[in-house]
Each structure stands twice: as structure tokens, then as C-alpha cells.
């Protein structure tokens with residue numbers, strides 16, 4: 329991340345703090361988050377989109393997608409930087425509220441929201457509920473009616489555009505054959521919009537699409553925008569109702585490996601604003617208010633995981649071709665970063681406690697779990713003298729690391745530590761064995 333440097337003695341420093349000091353005080357593994365970097369990325373997205381869309385006469389709401397990583401502090405930081413907060417469950421909603429984010433600045437998603445979740449959203453006055461099925465539209469309208477306070481719920485309809493973008497199949501969401509959204513091509517999207525309009529308990533704010541995650545090319549976003557704007561114009565023609573907003577979702581890709589080129593918010597915002605302006609011109613509809621929901625791009629690069637190396641061993645594969653690989657085992661693994669096992673995601677690693685020898689060896693970094701797919705980094709060159717007791721840093725673990733962590737093999741989840749101006753504080757404390765035993769009723 330931006331704030332990480334190597335000190336004169338060869339150890340990594342983040343925002344002025346030596347990683348050895350962090351490990352000595354808080355133990356390993358640990359997620360180490362650079363607060364200034366988080367805030368800078370939040371501002372970069374807000375500023376890029378605000379400026380680009382101001383040029384076509386409209387405003388943008390940037391929602392931080394809390395699923396990437398949510399804690400009370402980061403929800404507050406995002407809000408302080410002018411972002412709203414996007415939540416996917418009642419649990420995430422509760423964190424955003426506990427952080428003091430006003431309900432009006434929160435959105436609630438989910439393809440299978442419970443009655444309790446819908447009620448919590450109404451109680452909190454969330455700014456928008458993104459509905460995902462015809463039955464949810466009726467359930468939500470009924471819930472509003474039952475409350476009897478006469479306040480319609482602000483609603484967006486999640487649609488699938490057929491635009492397929494991003495990484496692994498499991499994280500691409502806008503192709504038709506998956507659980508999210510209502511299909512434009514199949515007519516379910518139009519039916520849902522009419523169903524919302526038919527219920528006075530609901531206020532139709534707009535349409536939403538999320539086309540996938542870890543997207544590195546702006547084209548998918550512009551293609552989706554065209555389809556959304558067309559749908560909006562069709563509804564206006566058909567029903568006379570012009571939706572105020574269009575939400576383009578998240579999915580902005582980041583660099584995981586040294587040669588990766590992340591999506592540039594200024595470029596994608598510029599291209600999107602140009603397309604939105606052009607398409608609305610052609611359709612003869614006013615430009616809508618726009619929103620986006622970046623998660624990974626805000627928090628992913630701000631965090632690295634620091635591990636301690638335990639076992640180093642040579643593994644000789646008999647071939648063909650025969651080769652030897654160095655397996656470096658660390659004190660965490662798939663319980664703190666599921667992404668390599670789940671998506672075949674690639675990361676890199678660096679010796680963090682010292683520089684190490686100039687000679688490098690090809691290594692595979694693996695975890696401590698009882699599973700051979702427990703890989704942290706598939707392939708990385710590390711100093712040949714890498715040894716037990718060294719610290720290893722794996723960058724770009726801020727998104728979907730802690731948020732998808734598990735207790736596999738009864739391993740307590742690592743803490744999230746924030747470094748700010750030379751001081752470290754705990755955002756989420758390390759889980760203890762006692763925490764896990766407390767759940768087990770014997």
C-alpha cells in the first residue's frame with residue numbers, strides 16, 4: 329500500500345511504524361491497515377466521480393461497499409470522507425448505524441432479505457432498499473403499510489444487464505444465470521419497475537446494476553450504463569415516470585501483483601460521464617443522479633497481512649519435468665484469506681522483517697490448515713535465506729480478507745490494526761480460543 333516503505337535496516341514500515349514492532353505487540357497473523365491510505369482512496373473515488381459528472385450537470389453518491397471490510401471505524405472514515413455506506417445484510421447495517429452513519433446515507437442490498445432485515449431498514453430510515461425480486465417488492469410494501477407511518481420506502485430495483493465482466497465466475501454477477509437481480513432481456517426488470525410503481529408504499533428512486541468484481545476495463549461499466557439508461561427511458565415512455573437515479577454498482581479492480589494495472593477512477597469516471605451524457609442526449613431524457621459502490625478499490629490496497637514464518641521445506645517433484653520448490657509455511661492461511669482457495673486468486677509476498685539475501689528462490693507460501701489447497705501465494709521469489717521466525721507481508725488483503733475469514737481448524741481470526749501517524753490501534757481485536765469455546769455449549 330501507499331504508506332509502506334523499507335527502513336534503513338531492511339524492515340518494512342507502515343505509516344512510520346516498524347512491522348516488527350507491530351508483530352511483537354499484537355502478534356501474528358494480523359491485518360495491518362493504513363488509515364491515511366483508506367481515506368485517500370475514498371476521496372479519490374469521490375472526487376473523480378463528482379468532477380466527471382459535474383461536467384454533465386449531475387451529482388454522484390459514492391457508497392462504500394461494506395462487504396469488502398466493515399468495522400465501526402472504517403464506516404465512520406468513509407462517511408467522514410463524504411461516502412455513504414452500502415450494506416448487504418442486517419449485520420452490516422447494524423455496524424454502519426453503530427458508527428453513527430445516518431440511515432439516510434445507507435443502502436441495503438440482498439437477494440433474500442428477511443422480514444427482520446426489511447423492518448430494521450425501515451426503522452433506521454435507510455436511504456434506499458435495493459429490491460431483488462417481485463415477492464420482495466410486495467413484502468416490503470406490506471411491511472411499510474403495516475407500520476402505518478405514511479412514509480413510502482425509497483426503492484431501487486436491481487437489474488441484470490447481461491454484461492459480464494470481472495474476475496472469477498463466482499464474482500461475476502450480471503450474466504443472466506445467477507441469483508441476483510431481475511433480467512432486462514427477460515422482461516422481469518420492467519415488470520418489477522411497474523410493480524413498484526403500483527404500490528403507493530414505495531417510492532421508485534431508480535435502477536441498480538452490479539456487473540462483477542475486480543474489473544480492470546471500463547467498457548463493462550459503460551455497456552451496463554447504456555442498458556440501464558435505455559430501460560429508464562422505456563419506463564418513462566411507457567408509464568410517464570422518470571427515475572431520478574441510476575446506480576452502476578461496484579467492481580473497480582485493484583493491483584494484486586506487481587505488474588497489475590488497477591482501474592483508474594479518473595478514467596472510468598470520465599468515460600462513464602461521457603457515455604451517460606451522450607446516451608441521455610440521444611434518448612432525450614435528463615441526466616440522472618448517479619451512484620457507485622466501490623468496496624475492494626477503497627479498502628483492498630490499504631491493508632497487508634503480516635504472518636510469521638514457521639516451517640520452510642524443499643519439495644522435490646519427480647516430474648516430468650522434475651523440479652524443486654520451496655514451501656514456506658506461515659501461521660495463518662485460508663482461514664484469514666480464502667480468496668486463493670475459492671477463486672484461485674493470486675497474491676505476492678515480501679520478507680517483512682529484514683531484506684534477506686540477494687539470492688532468491690522460487691517459493692510457494694502456504695498456510696497451517698489441514699488442506700493442501702491452503703495456499704497463500706502460489707508463486708513468489710523470496711530471499712534464499714528465508715527462515716523460521718521471519719515475518720512475511722502479503723499486500724492487498726484489505727478487501728474480502730477479514731470479511732470472509734473463518735475459524736476453520738478452530739483457528740481464531742486475526743485482528744485488524746490501523747496505523748495512523750505513527751501509532752497503531754486495534755479496530756477489531758484478535759479472536760481468542762476462549763471466544764470460540766464460549767460458543768460451544770458442551
Ligand code: LLP
Pocket residue numbers: 393395396414437499538540541542577578579580621622623624625667671727728732
Ligand atoms: N455493490 C454490489 C451490489 C455488490 O454485489 C458488490 C460486490 C459491490 C458493490 C462491491 O464490489 P467491489 O467494488 O468490492 O468489487 N468475495 C469476492 C467479491 C464478491 C463481491 C460481491 N459483490 C472476492 O473476494 O473477490
